[in-house]
Amino acid sequence: MFTSIYLLGMLPILAGLFYLFAVARLWRTDSTLAIVMLLFWPAGLYALVRYWGEEDNNIRVPMFASLGALAIWCGMIVWGFNHFSEHERTTAFADASDEDSAAASQDDGKTETQLHFSIALAKLPLRTGRIEIAPSHAAIDVPTHFHFIDRDSLKTLYADADNGPGDHSVGWLVHESVNLAADDAWFVDITWLGDGYVAQNDFATRARDMILAEAQRATVEQSAQQGDIGSFSLARYAEDPVFDATRHSVTWVEDIAYAGQREHTLNCYAATLGRGGAFLYAINSISMKRQELCLRSVRLASARTEFASGHTYADHSGLFDHKAKYDLTALVTGAFASKR
DSSP, rough: OOOHHHHHHHHHHHHHHHHHHHHHHHHOHHHHHHHHHHOOHHHHHHHHHHTTTOOOOOHHHHHHHHHHHHHHHHHHHHHHHTTOOOHHHHHHHHHHHHHHHHHHHHHHHHHHHHHHHHHHHEEEEEOOEEEGGGTTEEEEEEOOTTTEEEEHHHHTTTTOSSSSOOEEEEEEETTTTTTTTTOOOOOOOEEOOOOOOOOTTTTTOHHHHHHHHHHHHHHHHHHHHHGGGOOEEEHHHHHEEEEEETEEEEEEEEEEEETOOOSSSEEEEEEESSSSSSEEEEEEEEEEGGGGHHHHHHHHHHHHHHEOTBGGGGOOOOOTTOOOSHHHHHHTTTTGGTOO
C-alpha cells in the first residue's frame, strides 16, 4: 500500500524531471522552441518529431522516459479505481441504498400528498371577470391570466393544512401559470378589513425611517406570537411605502430575514382605502428575485378594485361613519393587528 502511494507521488515528479532534461537538451540549438516546450508541454511532441533523426538534438530518450512515467502513473490511477475493494463498494452501496430508501419514502409521501392536492385543486371553481365583495361594497375586476378563488373554496382545500386563507381573507388571485401544489407557488391574498374609515393622518408627510422603525417593532411582536414557526425580522423596505392620493392606495415591499437562514424573502403589499374599511393585498415569502413580479401583482390587484358609488374613500362622512381604531400608518406597519 505504501509503495503504491509512494509511486503515485513520485511518478509525476520523474515525468517532469525527464521533460525538463529534454528541454535543456533542446536549448542548445533551438532556445525558442525550448521555451515554448516549457510553457506548453504538447510542444514537446512537435520537437520530438522535428528532431527525430538528428543525433545532436535527439530528445527521444528523455521524452519517452517522461511519457512512460506519466503513462504508468495514469495506469495506476485507472487500475486503483477499477479494483476498488468489493467490500467497500458493498458497504458504500448499502449506505447509499439506506439513504436513498429513506429519501424515496419521503418523496413518495410528498408526491402522493401533492397528487391529492392537485386533484382537489382541479375541482375548485376558478372565477374570472368581475367579482363582487359584498361586505365591502366593492368589486374586483380579475386581471387577465389570473383566477379568483373564494375563501370558502380555499378553506375546503386547506382543511387539513395550516397555510390556508386568513381569518379576514376574501379570496386569492392566482396566476394561470401557478400550481398551488408547488413549493414555490405564489398568489395575491385579498383581505377586507371592515373596521371602519381608516384616517390618513400624517402618513404622507411622516419620515420613512420613522415608519420603518414602527414596522420593525410591529414585526418583532408578530414574530414572538408565531412561537415554534421561527423568528423573523424586518430588515428594510425593499420598496418604500408610496401613497397614491388620487386612488387612496399605498404599496410597499418588505425585506424579511428569518433566524438561521442566509436568504431573505419578500412580503409585497398594497392597500386600497374605502369608506368603511380597507382592502389589503399581500404576497408573502416570495423569492428576492421576484420583486418586480411581486410588486406589480399587488399593485395590479389594487388598481382593479372599485368601490360602489357612495362607498369610496372620498364619500366619508365624519358625522355618520364609524372610524377604525387605527390609522394608515398602523395599517402599513402592521401595528393595526393589535388595535382591532
